[in-house]
Amino acid sequence: xxxxxxxxxxxxxxxxxxxxxxxxxxxxxxxxxxxxxxxxxxxxxxxxxxxxxxxxxxxxxxxxxxxxxxxxxxxxxxxxxxxxxxxxxxxxxxxxxxxxxxxxxxxxxxxxxxxxxxxxxxxxxxxxxxxxxxxxxxxxxxxxxxxxxxxxxxxxxxxxxxxxxxxxxxxxxxxxxxxxxxxxxxxxxxxxxxxxxxxxxxxxxxxxxxxxxxxxxxxxxxxxxxxxxxxxxxxxxxxxxxxxxxxxxxxxxxxxxxxxxxxxxxxxxxxxxxxxxxxxxxxxxxxxxxxxxxxxxxxxxxxxxxxxxxxxxxxxxxxxxxxxxxxxxxxxxxxxxxxxxxxxxxxxxxxxxxxxxxxxxxxxxxxxxxxxxxxxxxxxxxxxxxxxxxxxxxxxxxxxxxxxxxxxxxxxxxxxxxxxxxxxxxxxxxxxxxxxxxxxxxxxxxxxxxxxxxxxxxxxxxxxxxxxxxxxxxxxxxxxxxxxxxxxxxxxxxxxxxxxxxxxxxxxxxxxxxxxxxxxxxxxxxxxxxxxxxxxxxxxxxxxxxxxxxxxxxxxxxxxxxxxxxxxxxxxxxxxxxxxxx
Numbered sequence: 001x002x003x004x005x006x007x008x009x010x011x012x013x014x015x016x017x018x019x020x021x022x023x024x025x026x027x028x029x030x031x032x033x034x035x036x037x038x039x040x041x042x043x044x045x046x047x048x049x050x051x052x053x054x055x056x057x058x059x060x061x062x063x064x065x066x067x068x069x070x071x072x073x074x075x076x077x078x079x080x081x082x083x084x085x086x087x088x089x090x091x092x093x094x095x096x097x098x099x100x101x102x103x104x105x106x107x108x109x110x111x112x113x114x115x116x117x118x119x120x121x122x123x124x125x126x127x128x129x130x131x132x133x134x135x136x137x138x139x140x141x142x143x144x145x146x147x148x149x150x151x152x153x154x155x156x157x158x159x160x161x162x163x164x165x166x167x168x169x170x171x172x173x174x175x176x177x178x179x180x181x182x183x184x185x186x187x188x189x190x191x192x193x194x195x196x197x198x199x200x201x202x203x204x205x206x207x208x209x210x211x212x213x214x215x216x217x218x219x220x221x222x223x224x225x226x227x228x229x230x231x232x233x234x235x236x237x238x239x240x241x242x243x244x245x246x247x248x249x250x251x252x253x254x255x256x257x258x259x260x261x262x263x264x265x266x267x268x269x270x271x272x273x274x275x276x277x278x279x280x281x282x283x284x285x286x287x288x289x290x291x292x293x294x295x296x297x298x299x300x301x302x303x304x305x306x307x308x309x310x311x312x313x314x315x316x317x318x319x320x321x322x323x324x325x326x327x328x329x330x331x332x333x334x335x336x337x338x339x340x341x342x343x344x345x346x347x348x349x350x351x352x353x354x355x356x357x358x359x360x361x362x363x364x365x366x367x368x369x370x371x372x373x374x375x376x377x378x379x380x381x382x383x384x385x386x387x388x389x390x391x392x393x394x395x396x397x398x399x400x401x402x403x404x405x406x407x408x409x410x411x412x413x414x415x416x417x418x419x420x421x422x423x424x425x426x427x428x429x430x431x432x433x434x435x436x437x438x439x440x441x442x443x444x445x446x447x448x449x450x451x452x453x454x455x456x457x458x459x460x461x462x463x464x465x466x467x468x469x470x471x472x473x474x475x476x477x478x479x480x481x482x483x484x485x486x487x488x489x490x491x492x493x494x495x496x497x498x499x500x501x502x503x504x505x506x507x508x509x510x511x512x513x514x515x516x517x518x519x520x521x522x523x524x525x526x527x528x529x530x531x532x533x534x535x536x537x538x539x540x541x542x543x544x545x546x547x548x549x550x551x552x553x554x555x556x557x558x559x560x561x562x563x564x565x566x567x568x569x570x571x572x573x574x575x576x577x578x579x580x581x582x
Contacts (some may be wrong), residue, residue, distance in 0.1 A: 110122065
């Protein structure tokens with residue numbers, strides 16, 4: 001534990017400067033845009049189809065011989081491509097988790113600058129929550145000026161009640177469902193809880209657009225993903241100041257019947273029952289049918305917002321300048337093995353979807369078709385830029401290459417090999433939330449040096465044995481090419497992991513027997529995702545030069561007539577506008 005006035009002063013100064021940049025570098029007003037329908041872009045609809053690879057888009061838009069007679073099985077996406085700019089060599093954030101993936105899209109930054117590495121990660125400068133989180137991060141002490149370190153959780157575990165679709169809050173899935181006693185606390189700020197939007201170190205397009213007079217809305221899978229708002233620069237800490245309308249029904253809640261949604265009252269799945277004692281679904285991600293029901297809630301929210309209402313149509317507002325949602329259906333379709341129903345994923349290395357995966361792609365395409373139809377009905381289609389991308393991919397595409405950590409010869413994970421080196425909250429033996437491992441292993445150390453830990457891992461898992469399926473190990477100088485040096489400020493980053501391990505393709509460390517794919521890692525199938533920008537004034541073009549999803553943020557600002565350099569991450573990292581956008 002550290003109590004050093006020089007350290008505290010330097011670190012607080014850095015945070016203050018970052019906050020000032022986030023607040024003061026905003027262009028004060030949106031440009032004098034033409035009226036809707038007059039040819040200028042005045043709205044941006046941002047869609048993340050989580051898991052959607054470039055190969056998925058190529059296959060569904062162009063068609064595959066063995067599916068629907070070779071016709072396109074995503075005709076609405078294919079139509080958008082006719083007036084779209086398409087990017088083939090794209091990369092999402094590394095790590096490719098949903099949390100950094102989302103924040104990269106809306107901030108223009110990478111984990112190095114955002115300070116976002118995973119929804120469950122570690123921060124050496126924060127303190128544990130006041131109460132245990134829903135996923136087992138233990139409560140602990142917090143003393144102002146004492147930096148003891150803690151795991152950080154920004155997913156369903158910070159909900160008041162993660163078993164409920166609305167998270168247990170006062171609304172239908174808004175920020176009122178975040179329990180502040182389950183948030184990590186900041187010893188440099190009188191041990192105040194750190195809300196998701198203030199955990200992010202950089203501002204976002206939602207902040208720039210809102211502060212320039214625009215109306216902002218977003219819908220996502222956790223209340224925690226209100227993080228898209230970016231840091232507050234004024235007002236109470238418990239309200240994200242840059243979001244006018246946020247809707248985050250909890251994806252990992254226990255599925256329930258959804259009145260008014262076809263096939264969802266009750267959910268048409270043999271594993272679902274309205275009797276809670278017979279319901280075998282632990283969350284909406286456990287069912288191909290249930291996840292479509294869940295996504296439909298957010299689809300309806302977008303349709304309401306296109307019509308100029310708030311997300312649940314209770315209040316007449318105005319059409320947002322920036323709005324959108326994420327789809328979970330494709331991600332679940334890629335991963336899930338559902339008892340009594342079947343397996344998603346792919347049939348071969350070229351990405352031919354299984355019937356259940358095909359169903360999820362068609363569902364999402366139909367929803368996007370509904371968005372386009374409603375934009376046209378409201379005479380907004382010509383004035384709206386539609387951006388379609390993904391927070392992350394999924395690995396492996398070739399399902400036959402899947403090799404989980406319970407399958408010989410991959411019988412363990414890196415965290416288990418050096419468990420005694422990890423902080424209690426990150427260890428397997430600590431009885432808490434546990435290590436940050438999917439198809440990547442992020443390791444924060446408190447009881448060993450990185451050199452000693454790596455030596456132990458390499459001795460226990462030599463390449464010849466493949467015991468832990470290790471592909472590449474990053475630490476020391478090789479880690480610093482990716483992230484800031486790990487450690488404590490002012491010379492190091494309290495959030496950077498000490499070691500990053502990427503496994504061989506197809507290896508995952510989740511331990512799940514209900515999945516045959518995962519994300520989070522650096523593999524091609526993890527990070528290669530679609531980007532399509534579509535507007536009726538565009539001509540169809542395809543770019544093959546490498547681009548990144550963090551380029552979407554400055555591109556959106558440019559299209560709306562705002563300065564991309566209003567984004568702190570754009571200044572720090574030099575993030576470029578996507579090619580081909582004028």
